[in-house]
Amino acid sequence: MTPRQKIFALMVCVALFGIIVSLVHKRKLKEEYAWLWLVTSAALFVLVLWYDLLVGLTNLIGAVLPTTTLFLFGLLFFMLITLHFSIKISRLSTMVTELAQETAILREENRALKSAPPEPEKEDEK
Structure with a gap:
């Protein structure tokens, strides 16, 4: 790797690193993901800084170039992030459905109480 690279x-x-810290500070990114x-x-x-480690990882996985290793790890990283967000979205979707059902039940109970x-x-007997 050349000095310029x-x-x-x-x-x-x-x-x-600075952008992530700034986003957490501004509360635009939760610590959970930061x-x-x-x-x-x-x-x-x-x-x-430790380019030999990257070359070693490249040899370990059988890739030809270190950039291929970086690309592969980046792809794996984004696949895991996408899987994690898919799980979160599924959980949130279930929660929204349950909340909508509970709200409908409460609204109906409220309407029934108002129309009854x-x-x-009763007068107190003393």
């Missing part, structure tokens, strides 16, 4: 890659890692992106940024940072004739008041 290393500098560019390190700048991207630092920028990603750690995943921070770990990803740190992993890229380590791979840029008032009960006669």
Whole structure:
């Protein structure tokens, strides 16, 4: 990796790290997801500084070029993120359905109570 490529890659890692911290600070990204992106940024940072590790991983998986290894890990990362979000969306969809059903039941009970004739008041016998 040329020095120019290393500098560019390190700048991207630092920028990603800074953007994630800023998004968490502004409450636009939950801490639940921030750690995943921070770990990803740190992993890229380590791979840029320790290029031999990337070459070793490339040889381990049988890839030809280190860029292929990065692309493969990026693809796996996005597949896992997509699976995680699909699970979350499915859970939220079930929750919305249950809430809609409960709201309809409560609305109907409320309507029934409002339309029922008032009960006669009982006088206290003392």
